[in-house]
Amino acid sequence: MPPLSSPSRREALRLLGSGLTLALGACAKPSEEIVPYVRAPEELLPGVPLRYATTLPLSGWGRGVQAIAVDGRPIKIEGNPLHPASRGATDVFAEAAILDLYDPDRSRTVTERVNGIASWEMFVRAWRAPLAKVRGQGGRGLHLLTGRVTSPTLARQIAGLRAALPEAVWHVHEPVDEASAARGANLAFGRPLRALPHLDRAEAILCVGADPLGPGPDQIRFAAAFAERRRDPARFGRLYVAEAAPTLTGIKADHRRALHPRDWAGLLVQVANGLGAGLPAPGLGAEALRFAEAAAADLKAHPGRALVLAGPALPPELHALAHWINGRLRAPVDLIAPPDGADAPPSDLAGLCAALDAGTVEALVILDANPVLTAPADLEIGRRLERARFSVHAGLHGDETAGATHWHLPLTHALESWSDLRATDGTASLVQPLVRPLYGGRSVHEVLALLGGEEAASGHDLVRQTWRAAWRAASGEGGDFETRWRRCLHDGIVAGTAAFPAAAPEPRLPDLPAGPAAGFAVEIRPDPCLWDGRLANTAWLQECPKPVSKQVWGNALALSRGEAARRGVSAGDVVRLSAGGRAVEVTVAIESGVAEGVGALTLGYGRERAGAIGDGIGANAYPLVSAASPWLATGVEMVPAGRRAEVLRTQNDVRIEGETRKLFRQIDLAELARAEPKGIGADQPSLLAPWQGDADGHAWGMVIDTAACIGCNACVVACQSENNVPVVGPEEIARGRMMHWLRVDLYDSGTPEAPRAGFQPVPCMHCEHAPCEPVCPVAASVHDGEGLNLQVYNRCVGTRFCQANCPYKVRRFNFFGYADGQEYAHLGAEPVRAQRNPNVTVRARGVMEKCTYCVQRIATERQAAERDGRPMGAVSTACQSACPTRAIRFGDLNRADDGVAALRRDPRHYALLEELNTRPRTTYLADLRAPNPDLAEDRS
């Protein structure tokens, strides 16, 4: 018999001995190096964070942010208070942009399909022939495909290109577009105007398939306006939502009706008829009719303060009808010329397909778009791209389209390049780099200049030229360009660029189309975490729980209980959806509030060339997208695929009779006057000594307004970014492990058919009588004089007693070195480490961690105050500064002038599990709704 395995006993002992000797010799401290500058940059203090105003794109629209850099290393994104699309807050996409910057899977070099790695010089040589050819024919045969272009510089460059080569064709394809809304405005006003609803002035709101509070470029603006108005009970108003499956807006609605998309038209017609449209009465069901009548009556009762919003899945005619209703209601909607409009409107993807079929495409340039993934599947763009004689793709990643073109050029990230962008209201702002390109690459402006034949154009100069010309045109020769440029860079916004409301004619009443075909329909939506799929390789977003379903690492087809039972499928079954000859296999998830006869599926998953994080996660919904109806697949056939798969969720549904009402206090507006604030249970007897702070100290506390929380998850990702919270990966999530210090729970006190739900963010409660503290055998869980419940990582030996004893379940254990040696996928790579916040310890394997109330931010402010000999100023936690609706307030309970102390006396105030006598420092304000008394028995 051969020996069991090498090494032999003798060798093993020898290795053990030498190992021991080496280990003993290694007891000395490691030798560290200090590398100072050769020439120090002015005003840079080592280790002190600096903020730069810049702009991040989402589907081409700009959102102003402040990027924080430490020692030249960008580490965090925060909102820019001056920018109208940010108002000082962020969303998940902006927060995650910082991880996207460091993504090791970003493309690092020019590649050529046959020969692989190439260089910019080789591309320039290869480009000469096709460029000369199309130049010879006045540009005929040159096709440029971009996403939505709002950048004034890019628009100027494209206009210049089109002027020089008049036969060249520019196509625009944006996966999450607003084509239906634009066509609807065209029908109503004869012009493609863009509607800017003012949720701060609208009190009665009806959303039909629309999700203004949901993810998107306007989420922060809408959510902030909505929540700000609702703070005033007199202007609380009422929100009606009719939708196929729950959205954030649906969850926040006072009345929500799950409605099949075929009934959306009927609902709008019913409302329009109530305002004198005189359209033929639709065949609505009795309950939907009552809902429509109640909503119509409410809208009518609020002239000038009522608003109807139509969703992207609605056909243009219904958008036009919504405009007509808004016209009648004198709704607070501004109509502006689309900020992404060009003088000569660009062609679309269908035009490109026709040219490819005709074989007239000499050179195809795809700039920062991924049509092979995101184009409507019936266009079969991947196959058609083969017919271009020369094709080049420029993008951040070597994605699906990069694999289908002849050349791929690496682009720079928005945090590495000079550019400019416009927000949805037309406000322009500059994009400035925080760091040199990490992986080589050039900006879109530089690439476009290169393609036009100018080789050495710098993005900085191109952007400055745009604004120099724009300001000169606006103010003549006068005006100091440098001063103005610096001001714009500093503020992160070019003042006075917001679009003026256009004078629009009275909207016309459109002819209504036939409703969508019968049969099972699937509503397709951009994903609340991955958007259209371009962020699929960002681990924070993959592990960010979806607001309503709490699913992570994948998507699922949401079905109602009844629909699933009727079709004989259950949660976890994989089904095959087929429409138009294409099929998708996706896991079924049963969800409350989904209409019968419809399913909901999000985009962005099932990527093949996203990278180490995003590849093969979830199901790709794009095959169901058709050019005619991108957001609603009708006549879908669903058959079980005979497999089962797990839907990973971070909140598992547990129902205990009566608990929901206790844990999630909900008050009707009518009862607000009679509501009493609930304390933290400090009047109950306790064996523990009452908490006593330091005489000159602070008492940190947090109050979270659940009525304002829209569940957008910005706080969750902001916390992850600020506090070096690691990603654990799908396998660990399946074991019930996660690391988020802050979670957003969904409580539902309604029924599966009519949910009445709300969001509750849960960080550490920092209990004054913390149950985690007495059970720790090594005093790793201790209190400080300002009331923070501290976790001392170096003392922690990993007994997990504290986790077991925490009634709020906010403690997280490093079962593995999630952040320290055993990272998921490529998250341990050197570039990803550069994202870490140097002010927060990276936790090792085997230690407990949890929310610290951003103790590093408190300490930074305390130290600055001590150094300057002044009282401490306000401290803002990461979750608080990210929150678009200011639902999270943090402050000093010892200071009467601090808002938090006052909020504790609010009639809606309550504490979680106060009967346990934990005396939490984090407390809540109850959710507030204003149900319509006419719909009392039908309350949802």
Added chain:
Amino acid sequence: MVQIFRPGADSVARVVLASMAVVPVLAVGLAYTLWRSPYATAQNVTREQPVPFSHEHHVGGLGIDCRYCHTSVETAAFAGIPPTETCMSCHSQIWTNAPMLAPVRTSLAEERPLVWRRVHTLPAYVYFNHSVHGAKGVGCTTCHGPIQTMKLVYQAAPLTMGWCLDCHRDPAPHLRPHEAVFDVGWQAPADQERVGRRLAEERHIRSPERLSECSICHR
């Protein structure tokens, strides 16, 4: 009957019993002593540097202020290591050809930074802040030792947590008037106990309980 145990067995048993009690105590004591010893704390260890920069000459001899080179000591957590430029602001005039300074000249000429070896290393989970300590009246030499006598810098204090806490629990003996913080020759006056207590009160230095809380230094 044959004896099972040899005559010495009793003594052996006694020694074993005694050492069962004593050895663990000694072992812990030895480990603790080793832990605190300069061997483990790297106290008094002089490290070789790319340029043998002498604080004795520059501080003790020429009397250059600490802040001339360590510019961010009053404003940031990190005191700052001077960029090559700072060295060359004098050494472009004097000792321009000294072979000892060749790495400095090369650094400036080639735009390549000097790589110094760190002498005072704190663990990554300790967030020490120079600016606050200076503002409260803790002088440079309190922690860094007689820097004006060091040819090459060594770590004068053990920099253990116990050593930090000694002062956090009783800062009064180490507090100086503001003008003396950067005075390397400062000697505590005879009535330091009284002066220190007065300074602690004037500068709102927190109570020993607050100053020894975990969150003061760890995050």
